[in-house]
Amino acid sequence: MKFFDVHTHLLKDKPDTNAVLNVFWQDLENLPQGQPFSLSAHPWDLDTYSAAEFEQKLQTHIDNPLFMAVGECGLDKNTAFNPDFQISVLNEQYKFAEKSGRPMIIHCVRSFELLLKWQKGKHVKMLVHGFNRKIELLRELIKAGFYLSFGAALFEDKTSLNAVLAECPPDRLFLETDDQEKYNIEEIYKKVASILEVDIEKLKAQILENRTTFFKQ
Numbered sequence: 001m002k003f004f005d006v007h008t009h010l011l012k013d014k015p016d017t018n019a020v021l022n023v024f025w026q027d028l029e030n031l032p033q034g035q036p037f038s039l040s041a042h043p044w045d046l047d048t049y050s051a052a053e054f055e056q057k058l059q060t061h062i063d064n065p066l067f068m069a070v071g072e073c074g075l076d077k078n079t080a081f082n083p084d085f086q087i088s089v090l091n092e093q094y095k096f097a098e099k100s101g102r103p104m105i106i107h108c109v110r111s112f113e114l115l116l117k118w119q120k121g122k123h124v125k126m127l128v129h130g131f132n133r134k135i136e137l138l139r140e141l142i143k144a145g146f147y148l149s150f151g152a153a154l155f156e157d158k159t160s161l162n163a164v165l166a167e168c169p170p171d172r173l174f175l176e177t178d179d180q181e182k183y184n185i186e187e188i189y190k191k192v193a194s195i196l197e198v199d200i201e202k203l204k205a206q207i208l209e210n211r212t213t214f215f216k217q
């Protein structure tokens with residue numbers, strides 16, 4: 001059974017791994033052949049964002065089965081862009097996700113209250129990637145219907161994240177490498193299997209099942 005990396009910026013040629021490569025919408029021309037991808041208008045990078053151009057790119061891939069998700073997109077308090085502008089872009093991303101029948105991969109930094117408020121009543125499936133926050137927030141996100149993805153933060157000396165991971169319902173869980181190179185997806189699976197005290201093959205099976213549910217169109 002293969003490892004599944006739900007969110008990565010760095011493609012490794014690993015035959016035992018399936019990954020969703022995050023592609024910035026400006027870089028779509030450089031997409032490796034046969035590679036599943038998500039199409040991103042990242043909140044760090046909205047200087048040149050144009051809804052019309054984004055939609056045009058999306059439109060060319062709307063029937064492409066390798067186009068897995070809209071994102072990462074989202075809200076980030078550490079950027080220069082004001083929250084109203086970020087919400088308006090997120091609304092556009094949401095419309096694209098809805099129209100194309102894809103789920104969304106969400107980047108959220110210090111903006112969870114706003115994200116939860118924004119997501120209320122929306123029906124497109126969403127994954128918060130790189131989750132490393134408190135257990136109370138995990139509970140709120142799960143209640144609101146979000147999927148969560150964990151990664152390299154589990155290796156930091158922050159044992160409370162282990163308890164947060166353990167609280168995540170198995171059917172909402174994903175794992176990722178994101179943009180770091182220190183830990184590969186296999187190491188992240190091993191870490192999670194040891195924290196959750198589950199067999200690694202069982203963990204692989206659960207995440208493949210989640211992949212089927214989350215990315216179903």
Ligand SMILES: [Zn+2]
Pocket residue numbers: 007009022072178179
């Ligand atoms: Zn990322």
